[in-house]
Amino acid sequence: MKCLWVVAFLSVFPGIALGGAPSGESLIEGMEATLWSDSNHGRFTMRIETEYWTRELDLEAWMDRPDKTLIRIHAPKKEAGIGSLRIGDAMWNYLPKVDRTLKIPPSMMLQPWMGSNFSNDDLVKESSFVDDYTHEVTGSEEQGGATTYRVVSTPRPDAPVVWSRLEFQIRDDHIPVAMTYFxxxxxxxxxxxxxxxxxxxxxxxxxxxxxxxxxxxxxxxxIKIEAIEFDLPLDDDLFTLRRLRNPQ
Incomplete structure (x- = not known):
């Protein structure tokens, strides 16, 4: 009878595991909601550092999850106006100097975005951690007054991803600490x-x-977040090739 009660409880509250620890899926869902929510609009700086040079980009981005992302560079001047648009599993880059819109093939989604350590997929979020992976909590520790969980994520069968696994460190308030790609x-x-x-x-x-x-x-x-708004209405017209080429 007790076992039946436990099964019933977990079916009603699937985010709670035995012992009171959250499930891996609930931690990943909470992290994604914390970082991106259903929609967002923000201003960012991106500093790319190598052994030989450093450069900084001023970015503006809009995201209407899960299907739409638009990123535009405002500075420096020589790269101002460059934009990236994702709609579903399709992505385009716009190069204003030559007035060309280039469609990015799936094979290029893991290529660096603007020479950074972030890939095209990292920036526009084509893949979904929740949808494309299964998640298991493999440990926890106390850090700075918060419990931090280690979550190992493995690809679901037929998921369109290339990583053999991902390892997350996520606090109990769903704020991420780190993530490693394998x-x-x-x-x-x-x-x-x-x-x-x-x-x-x-x-x-x-x-x-x-x-x-x-x-x-x-x-x-x-990447430094300078300003951001969450859960705001975004016009569908924003996520179009016309707006990618012409922000006005």
Whole structure:
């Protein structure tokens, strides 16, 4: 009888695991909702650092999850106006200097975006952590007064992803600490860390995101969130090729 009660309880509250620990799926869902919500609009700086040079981009981005993302560069001047648009599984880049719109094939989604350590997919979020992976909590520890869970995510059968697995560190308030991407032979490829938690858009979020290549720690890209709004209505006309080419 007791076993039947436990099964019934878990069917009503699937985000709670035995012992009171959250499930891996609920942690990932909470993290995605914290970082992106259903829609968002923000201003960001992206600093790309290599062993030999550093450059900084001023970005504006709109996201209407799960299907639409628009990113536009405002500075520096030589790259101002460049934009990226995703609708579903299709992505385009617009190059204003030559007035060309280029469709990005699926094979290029993991290529660096504007020479950064973030891929096209990282920026426009074509893949979905919740939909494309299964998630298991494999451990936890106390960090800075919060419980941080280790979540291992493995691809679902036939999911359109290339990573052999992902490893997350997520706090119990759904704020991410880090995520590592693994490739062939289970080799770590890159890691993103989240820091500088602050109140923006009416919620506590990490405002600095740092992506570092595993085989070249001197190559990194730092995104800083300058301002962001969540759950605002976004016009469908914003996510069109016409608006990609002409922001007015």
């Amino acid at each position: 490739g062939e032979r289970d080799r770590a490829i890159k890691t993103i860390t989240y820091s500088d938690i602050d109140s923006l858009g009416g919620r506590q979020i990490p405002t600095v995101w740092t992506m570092v290549d595993a085989d070249n720690p001197k190559s990194r890209t730092v």
